[in-house]
Amino acid sequence: MAAPRKNAELKQALDQLCALIARLARKYSIGTVGLTGIDARRTSMAGEAVELLVVPSKMALPFARALSDASGRAVRMRDPQTLPYTHPFHYCVRWLNVDRLPVCPFPRGAILTSINGAPTAIELTAIPHFAPAMGYVRAAPLAPDFVPAPALGSFLI
């Protein structure tokens, strides 16, 4: 019985986190936010950072600070357009507070094969925020914005 209960707890925690992110995203007017990484995969472990895809804007960092403060977790933001199209974060995103999906180009005809060598796990064209590009797509260096988790109980001071 432990596993279903754990799954239910994770789902509840994820729903709460999504609601919090969406609320803060509206408050800080940052448009579409994608929750990805461990939370989107529902393998979240306590103490790990919240991974977000956020289109850069002036309000992104204040938003991340507010989220870190409210959730007690570190927050790492990445620009979806500079995240290499091969990055696994692209393939498991919960888009929240959807304004419009950021469009990320990928080399025309590229496919993703699964780790087990099965022919095709998913076609990039099946992912709404990918758009085929003619030719090579330059992957910009990753430069995530990182907001550390607040110190334990610092709000009491």
Next chain:
Amino acid sequence: MSLWTKTPMFSVHRGPVLIQTLATCLAARAFEETEFVTDDRGAAIAKLLGWPFTNISTALESWPTDGLGHIWALGKLVACAVQEQPFVQFDGDVMLFKALPKRVERFRLIAQSPDYAHYYTSPDMLAAQRIAGFPPAAPAFNGGLLGGNDVALVRAYAWAGLELAQKFRGSPLNGTTTSMLVEQYQLGVFAQRVGVEVGTLLPLHPTRKQVAKAGYAHLTGGAKRDPELIARAEQRLARDFPEAYVRFLAMWPQVEALTPRGGCEYASSNSSAEPTGHQLLHDLQGPTAPPSRVPSAHARKPAARR
């Protein structure tokens, strides 16, 4: 509380010392008896700043540290090893806004909270576990708060840690990795070996509500140097413990002078946006008496037993 000034990790900066001053004042309010285990320089700092401890011990002055100075957690273990009554040891960056709940006091071994498993999986940490002869993936505990009501058992844990540290004499592993192993990982291994449950004040990932209920803050790592947190701690010290704050302002230059590597990263960079200490007091309380008129210790009201 303990302070080991002989470890190379020790340095004096205004922000962390101010936070420790607030921590000592809060602890004196929460507990009936508080002891400070330190060395001669630490005792001098405590006396200058008027830290309100019931007793100051300099047990760390004579502690032999050849080749072990980098393991900064040994100061805490020595403090635990010399206790003779049930106690709880807390770090200098731990703020106890309330006494410990009874449910925690009942445990033979006490820690702040379970610690994150992934802190103990780095290659360095795995190497340290091999040197120690510990199994991987044992439970670890955050040692911001350490102690228990079975003082013999807590002392046995502390002595086991001090003994274990000998294996790391001259080791290339860094002091923080080794400290986490001999203090926090060792607590989990020790508790398993003796079959005793470690009671924790907080769960692994506490909610804001649980933290508020416990009245507990732990300003780990860089948080002690965060200007915003330092400013808030300064305001809290000035508001809740004005005598201690005025004394801190008056004595800080002498504390700095006591230490060869003394620094003042925060005070020296006070910009116009940051209130100065006396300005802050003035804003909070109106004109104040000059520092020289401040008594050496603040009054304490009776608190929970410990």
